[in-house]
Structures are given as C-alpha cells and as structure tokens.
Amino acid sequence: xxxxxxxxxxxxxxxxxxxxxxxxxxxxxxxxxxxxxxxxxxxxxxxxxxxxxxxxxxxxxxxxxxxxxxxxxxxxxxxxxxxxxxxxxxxxxxxxxxxxxxxxxxxxxxxxxxxxxxxxxxxxxxxxxxxxxxxxxxxxxxxxxxxxxxxxxxxxxxxxxxxxxxxxxxxxxxxxxxxxxxxxxxxxxxxxxxxxxxxxxxxxxxxxxxxxxxxxxxxxxxxxxxxxxxxxxxxxxxxxxxxxxxxxxxxxxxxxxxxxxxxxxxxxxxxxxxxxxxxxxxxxxxxxxxxxxxxxxxxxxxxxxxxxxxxxxxxxxxxxxxxxxxxxxxxxxxxxxxxxxxxxxxxxxxxxxxxxxxxxxxxxxxxxxxxxxxxxxxxxxxxxxxxxxxxxxxxxxxxxxxxxxxxxxxxxxxxxxxxxxxxxxxxxxxxxxxxxxxxxxxxxxxxxxxxxxxxxx
Numbered sequence: 001x002x003x004x005x006x007x008x009x010x011x012x013x014x015x016x017x018x019x020x021x022x023x024x025x026x027x028x029x030x031x032x033x034x035x036x037x038x039x040x041x042x043x044x045x046x047x048x049x050x051x052x053x054x055x056x057x058x059x060x061x062x063x064x065x066x067x068x069x070x071x072x073x074x075x076x077x078x079x080x081x082x083x084x085x086x087x088x089x090x091x092x093x094x095x096x097x098x099x100x101x102x103x104x105x106x107x108x109x110x111x112x113x114x115x116x117x118x119x120x121x122x123x124x125x126x127x128x129x130x131x132x133x134x135x136x137x138x139x140x141x142x143x144x145x146x147x148x149x150x151x152x153x154x155x156x157x158x159x160x161x162x163x164x165x166x167x168x169x170x171x172x173x174x175x176x177x178x179x180x181x182x183x184x185x186x187x188x189x190x191x192x193x194x195x196x197x198x199x200x201x202x203x204x205x206x207x208x209x210x211x212x213x214x215x216x217x218x219x220x221x222x223x224x225x226x227x228x229x230x231x232x233x234x235x236x237x238x239x240x241x242x243x244x245x246x247x248x249x250x251x252x253x254x255x256x257x258x259x260x261x262x263x264x265x266x267x268x269x270x271x272x273x274x275x276x277x278x279x280x281x282x283x284x285x286x287x288x289x290x291x292x293x294x295x296x297x298x299x300x301x302x303x304x305x306x307x308x309x310x311x312x313x314x315x316x317x318x319x320x321x322x323x324x325x326x327x328x329x330x331x332x333x334x335x336x337x338x339x340x341x342x343x344x345x346x347x348x349x350x351x352x353x354x355x356x357x358x359x360x361x362x363x364x365x366x367x368x369x370x371x372x373x374x375x376x377x378x379x380x381x382x383x384x385x386x387x388x389x390x391x392x393x394x395x396x397x398x399x400x401x402x403x404x405x406x407x408x409x410x411x412x413x414x415x416x417x418x419x420x421x422x423x424x425x426x427x428x429x430x431x432x433x434x435x436x437x438x439x440x441x442x443x444x445x446x447x448x449x450x451x452x453x454x455x456x457x
Contacts, residue, residue, distance in 0.1 A: 018042060018157075018158075018159055018192045019040060019041070019042050019043055019146065019155060019157075019158050019159075019192070020040070020041045020042045020158055020159045020160065020161075021038055021039070021040050021041075021143060021144070021158040021159075021160050021161075021162065021195070022038065022039050022041075022160060022161035022162060023036070023037050023038035023039050023104075023162060023163075024036070024037045024038075024162070024163050024164075024165070025037075025038070025143075025162060025163070025164045025165070025197070026164075026165040026167065027134055027164070027165075027166055027167070027169075027197070027199055028167040028168065029113075029129070029131075029132075029133075029134060029166065029167060029168040029169055029199070029200055029201075030113075030167070030168045031110070031113075032110050032111040032112060032113045032129050032134075033108065033109070033110045033111075034057065034107075034108065034109045034110070034111070034127075034136075034142065035107075035108050036057075036105075036106065036107055036108075036142075036143065037104075037106045038104070038105055038106075038143060038144065038162075039102060039103070039104045039105075040102060040103055040105070040144050040146070040158070041101065041102035042101070042102070042159075043099055043100070043101050043102065043103075043146070044101065046099055046146065046148055046155075047098060047150065048148070048149040048150045049088065049099050049146060049147060049148060049149060050074075050079075050081065050086040050087065050088055050146075050147040050149060051072075051074075051086070051087040051088065051099075051105075051144050051145075051146060051147075052081055052082075052084035052085070052086060052087075052141050052144070052145040052146070052147050052154075053084055053085060053087065053105075053107065053141055053143075053144055053145075054083055054084055054085075054109060054127065054140055054141045054142055055080065055083065055084060055085050056109040056110070056111055056127065057107045057108070057109035057142070058107055058108055058109060059072075059075065059087070059105060059106070059107045060106040060107055060108065061105070061106060062087075062089070062103055062104065062105050063103065063104040063105075064100055064102075064103060064104075065100070065101075065102050065103075065104075067104075070089050070100075070103060071089065071090050071091065071092070071097075072087050072088065072089050072090060073087065073088055073089075073090045073094065073096075074086050074087035074088060075087070081147065082125060082139070082141070083125040083126075083139065083140055083141055084141040084145065086147070089103075099146075105144055109127075109142075111127045111129055112129065113129045113130065113131065114128070114129065114130045114131075114256040115130060115131040118256060118257050118258045119256050119257050120257060121257055122255040122256045122257040122275070124137050124139045124140075124266040124268075124273070125137065125139035125140050125141075126140060126256070127140045127142060128253065128255065128256045129256075130253075130254050130256060132200050132201050132202065132214075132254065133198065133199065133200030133201070133202060133214065133253055133254070134166075134169075134197070134198070134199050134200055135197075135198055135251075135253045135273070136196070136197045136198075137194070137196045137197075137266070137268050137273070138156040138157075138194035138195055138196060138268060138308075141156075142195075142197065143158075143195050151312065151408075151409070152312040152313060152409060153311070153312045153409075154308065154311060154312075156194050156195075156308060157192040157193055157194050157308065158192055158193075158195065159189055159190055159191065159192050160174070160176075160187065160188065160189050160195065161186075161187075161188045162174060162186070162187050162188075163184065163185070163186045163187075164184070164185050164186075164187065164197070164199065165183060165184050166183050166184075166185075166199035166200070167183060168183075168201075169183055169199045169200050169201060170182065170183070170200075170201050170202075171199065171200065171201070171202050171203070171204060171213070172185040172197075172198075172199045173196075173197070173198045173199065173204075173213055173249065173251070174187040174189075174195060174196070174197055175193050175194060175195055175196035175197075175249065175268055175270065175271045176189040176191060176193035176246070176270060176271075177189055178206070178211065179198075179204045179211060179213055179249075191246075193269075193270070194268050194269075194308060196251075196268040196271050196273070198213060198214075198251050198253070198273075200214075202214035203216075205219065205222055207219075207222050207223050207226045208226070209247040210226045210229075210247050210248045210249070210250075211247070211248075211249045211250065212225070212250050212252075212279075213249060213250065213251045213252065214251065214252045214253060215250060215252045215279050216279075216280075217279050217280055221279070221280065221283065224283055224287045224288075225250075225279065225282060225283070226248070227287075228283075228288055228289045228297070229248060229297060229301070231335070232294070232297055232298055232301050232331055232335070233248075233301060235330075235331065235334055235335075236301060236302065236304070236305070236327070236330075239330065239395060240305060240395065240398070240399055240402070241399070242304075242305065242402070244270075244301075244304060246269070246270035247270060248270055248271075248272065249270060249271040249272070250271075250272050250274065251271055251272065251273045251274070252273075252274050252275075252277060252279065253273060253274075253275055254275065254276075255275035255276060259275060259276040262276065263275060263276040263277040263278075264276070265277065265296065265299075265300050266300070267300045267301075267303035267304075267307065267324075269303060269304050269307055272297075272300050272301075288335075289335070291332075291336045291340055294328075294331050294332055294335050294336055295328045295329075295331065295332055295344070296328075297331075298327065298328035298329075298330070298331030298332065299324050299325055299327075299328040300324075302323070302324035302325075302327035302328060303320075303324050305323070305324075305327070305398075305402055306319055306320055306321075306323035306324045306327070306402075307320070309402070309405040309406055310323065310405045310410055312409040312410075313366075313409035313410065313411055314363050314364060314365060314366050314368075314411075315360065315363060315366075315369070315410065315411055315412075316366055316409075316410075317366055317369040317373070317374045317378075318360065318363075318369055318373075318374060318378050319401075319405070319410050320374070321374035321375055321378065322373075322374050322375070322377075322378025322379050322381070322382060323378075323382070323398075325374075325375055325376075325378065325379040326378070326379040326382040326383060328379075329341050329344070329345070329379065329383065332344065342453065342454050345380065345383060345450050345453070345454070346450060346451065346454045348376045348377075348379065348380055348450070349380065349446070349447045349450040349451060351372070351376055352372055352376050352377050352380075352443065352447070353447060355372055355377075355443070356443075357372075357373055357377055357442075357443050359437060359438050359439060359440065359442045360381065360412065360437045360438070360442070361412055361433065361437050361438040362438065377443065377446065380446050380447075380450055381436055381437070381442075381446055382394075383450070384432075384436050384445075384446055384449050384450075385397075385432065385436070387449065387453060388428075388432050389419075389424055389428070389432075393419075393422055393423060393424060396422040396423075397415070397418045397419050397422050397424070398418075400418035400421055400422060401414065401415065401418050404418065412433070412437065416429050416433070436449075
C-alpha cells in the first residue's frame with residue numbers, strides 16, 4: 001500500500017510540471033482568423049495564477065470539466081502581460097477563485113495579413129501572417145498560457161493532442177511533431193514543449209528525423225547544415241552534461257517588416273525560427289558553417305539551456321539572452337578560433353563604449369536590461385567572470401544555476417550561492433560583484449578587462 005501511494009505521489013509530482021492541452025484549432029490564411037476550442041488540464045499546485053491569452057483573441061466562454069460556465073474577470077479594462085491579457089476565475093461576488101484542475105476555453109481572433117505591405121516591427125511574440133504562412137509562437141500566447149504569480153513563472157510547455165485545420169494551407173507544423181501535409185492534421189506529444197504553430201503553403205524535407213520547413217536547399221546542403229548543428233549540439237552536451245534529446249525543426253519564414261540585408265532568429269526548442277536567412281550561403285566550400293554562422297547557431301542552440309526556465313525575475317533578460325550569447329563564444333572558440341572570438345569581444349566593447357547602463361545589482365525592472373545590455377554588455381560580464389575564475393569553475397557554476405532555474409528565479413544571490421558551492425570564496429565573489437556588477441563604473445571596468453585580454457592574445 002505504501003509503495004502504491006509513493007508511486008502515485010511521484011506521478012502527481014511529474015504531472016504537476018506537465019500540463020496538457022487538447023482540442024481543435026482552425027486558422028485561415030486568407031482571412032487571418034483563428035478559431036480555437038481547447039481544454040487545459042493536469043493543473044496542480046497553482047494557487048495564485050493568471051491565464052494569459054493574446055490580446056487579439058476574443059473569448060467566447062470558459063467552462064469547467066462538467067460543461068458549466070465559469071465566471072471570469074479580465075475582459076474589461078484588464079491587465080496586460082507582454083502580448084496577452086490576464087484572466088482569472090471569480091465567484092458570484094467577483095472574488096478570485098482557485099484555478100480548477102482543468103478548464104475549457106473557446107475563442108476567436110483576427111490578425112492582419114501582410115502581403116505587399118509591411119509593419120515597422122516584427123518579433124517572436126507577434127502573430128505574423130503573410131500571403132504564404134502564419135507564424136505563432138508560445139510568446140505570442142495564441143493558446144492559453146498559465147502564469148504562476150507567486151513564483152513569477154510562465155507555464156507554456158504542455159503535452160498536447162491537437163487537431164489543426166489550416167484553411168488554404170498545404171502544410172502544418174506544431175513544435176515537437178513532424179510537419180504534415182494537407183489542410184487538416186492531428187498532432188500529439190507526450191513530452192511538454194512550448195507550442196509553435198507554423199502553417200501555410202510551403203515544402204519541407206527531413207534529414208534523419210530533423211526537418212527543414214520552408215527552406216529551399218538540396219538534400220546534400222540540408223544534410224551538411226544538420227551535420228554542423230549536430231557538432232554544436234554534441235559540444236554543448238559534452239560541456240554541460242545535458243543532452244539534446246530531440247529532433248530539430250528549422251523554420252524559415254518571411255518577416256512582416258522590411259529586413260533589407262539583415263536577418264534574425266529565435267528559439268522555441270526544439271524548433272528554431274529564422275527570417276530572411278539565406279540557407280544556401282550558410283556553408284563554406286568545405287561544408288562547414290561560415291564563421292559568423294557558428295555564433296548565430298551557437299546562440300540559438302544555447303537557448304536549450306537558457307530558455308523559458310530562466311524567464312522570471314528582474315534579471316531574466318540577462319540570463320536568457322546574455323547567457324545564450326555568452327555561450328556562443330564557446331562555440332566560436334571551439335569551431336572557429338580564439339582570435340576570431342577575441343575580435344568579436346573587442347567589437348562588443350567598442351559598441352557600448354558611449355552607452356549608459358544600470359549596474360546589474362541595481363536593476364529594478366526587467367526592461368532596464370535593453371537590447372545592447374542583454375546582447376552585448378551582459379555576455380561581456382559573464383566573460384569577465386570566466387576570466388576571473390576560469391572556464392572550468394564557470395561551467396560548474398552555470399550548471400548549478402541551470403539546476404536552480406528549474407524551480408527558482410535566478411538573481412545575484414543564486415549566482416553567488418552557485419559560485420560558493422563550486423569553490424569560489426565569498427570574498428572572491430564579493431570582489432567580482434563590486435567591480436563588475438554593482439560599481440557605478442562597472443561598464444568601464446568590463447570594457448577595460450576586455451581590452452586588456454585582447455592585448456594579451
């Protein structure tokens with residue numbers, strides 16, 4: 001009896017981190033209309049919560065498992081969080097109710113279609129529709145995402161059983177499952193992943209279970225691209241003792257803003273999305289990535305470690321993007337050269353020399369860590385940590401932080417605790433903190449360190 005109870009408790013503990021979503025989704029490529037009828041279940045241990053749904057979605061109703069209507073608030077003058085409106089259940093008096101273990105929600109939304117015209121912006125959280133494809137990531141919250149208020153954490157990874165009707169589409173993809181042909185496709189996953197929907201008129205090809213979607217290259221080039229990606233995956237896995245266990249899905253889409261000669265990418269692991277990237281020019285004549293592409297893919301694959309697990313607290317942009325960009329320099333040093341890495345670090349230092357930033361210990365709001373902070377200054381701060389304490393201890397500290405991030409928010413204190421646990425004394429960390437994290441001259445100290453290292457190479 002005790003053994004059965006123990007197994008049941010383990011089952012509940014596992015399920016508490018694997019919410020499930022199922023139902024039907026219809027998206028029309030010609031009208032930009034989404035229609036969703038979904039059930040979210042296996043919700044446990046979430047007392048203080050919000051239900052997040054893209055602000056372009058109009059809710060028809062919430063219902064409980066018995067099919068009864070659930071009162072909710074947030075539909076009038078509601079609070080926003082990122083791309084979404086916040087909803088929560090209430091009683092007859094308008095007082096908040098606990099979230100049930102499952103609920104059903106039906107909603108409709110309409111989004112603009114960009115054909116010959118463009119918006120002035122595009123980003124991962126935007127539901128982007130052009131004449132050929134529709135792109136909706138977990139950040140767009142096209143499906144209900146749970147927000148754990150107490151722990152400041154998004155719950156956007158679900159197991160799923162979803163049927164998608166893509167009107168006027170010939171291919172449909174949901175993250176974690178192979179793309180399928182036709183206007184109607186059924187997808188299921190027993191592994192929790194963030195839901196990335198990509199439907200439209202595109203072709204796809206497979207290389208040993210990995211997929212290229214909407215990428216026009218031959219089979220030989222496709223194989224070489226994934227061979228290079230596998231090399232980076234194996235390198236990261238050996239460095240952090242954490243394997244890449246999933247097939248990779250590379251999605252190419254046309255952004256809804258004018259890109260010129262630039263390109264950008266995002267990670268919704270195990271999918272990687274890219275806009276305006278010429279896949280025919282990724283490789284050298286020797287069949288390996290060009291130098292700058294190693295950094296590009298190194299950054300995106302590093303989000304397998306610094307991903308949604310670190311997206312809480314005031315410093316989440318630092319851990320999310322600075323962490324990934326810092327690791328991309330590991331890739332440069334491994335597959336390109338130390339000198340090329342040093343050259344890029346010097347470019348970063350020069351880029352921010354005239355900028356003003358808030359010391360990391362004094363950050364009060366996440367948006368104080370702007371683009372230059374998260375992609376340029378932040379990686380240099382982590383590089384200074386590595387130069388101070390060595391690569392081996394730095395990797396050990398990062399591994400400890402990744403373990404912590406599965407349940408807790410990362411901040412300066414957790415960084416300090418991880419450092420001490422891996423052989424860095426309190427005094428040593430305090431000196432580093434004073435110079436590179438809290439000093440009003442921290443940026444100048446970082447730049448000076450980068451330039452000194454460049455001279456010594």
